[in-house]
Amino acid sequence: MTKRSPSPEAVTAWARLMRVSRQLVEKTEDALKAGGLPPLGWYDVLHELAEAGENGLRPFELIDRVLLAQYGVSRLLARLEVDGLVEKLPVSDDGRGQTVRITQSGRNMRRRIWAVYGASIAELMGDRLSAQDLKTLASLLGQLRDPPTSD
DSSP: OOOOOOOHHHHHHHHHHHHHHHHHHHHHHHHHHHTTOOOHHHHHHHHHHHHHGGGOBOHHHHHHHSSSOHHHHHHHHHHHHHTTSEEEEEETTEEEEEEEEEOHHHHHHHHHHHHHHHHHHIIIIITTSOHHHHHHHHHHHHHHSSSOOOO
16 A cells, blocks of 8 residues: 555545544434444344345354454354344354354344334434435445445
């Protein structure tokens, strides 16, 4: 990586993105806590497992899909299993491997979290930006992904 100095515009955009991202997550976490619900990371894991369907995901596949660090995912999966929200199943062709699958209780918890999470998204973004602004923001953020995406 070559040593380059960012433009003032890049520094301003970066700082705003970091601050706003942190604020949005904190406000959503506060709403979940006020509703007696678990943290946002739980939703992320339960969502990915629900999307994976009955076959579930191997832990390394889940780590690639969520925003949490590997050690955080391992601890969270253990907690979710104790709470009956996920189940770990052996992989037939890998004696030490496991597949993680969401349970019905996990699906119910995901729905409960989404009720608050979705309302937070609506309040914190949908009520503040027009549909066109939201499309523009999504497009701009997609360009920053590696690799870039248009979704």
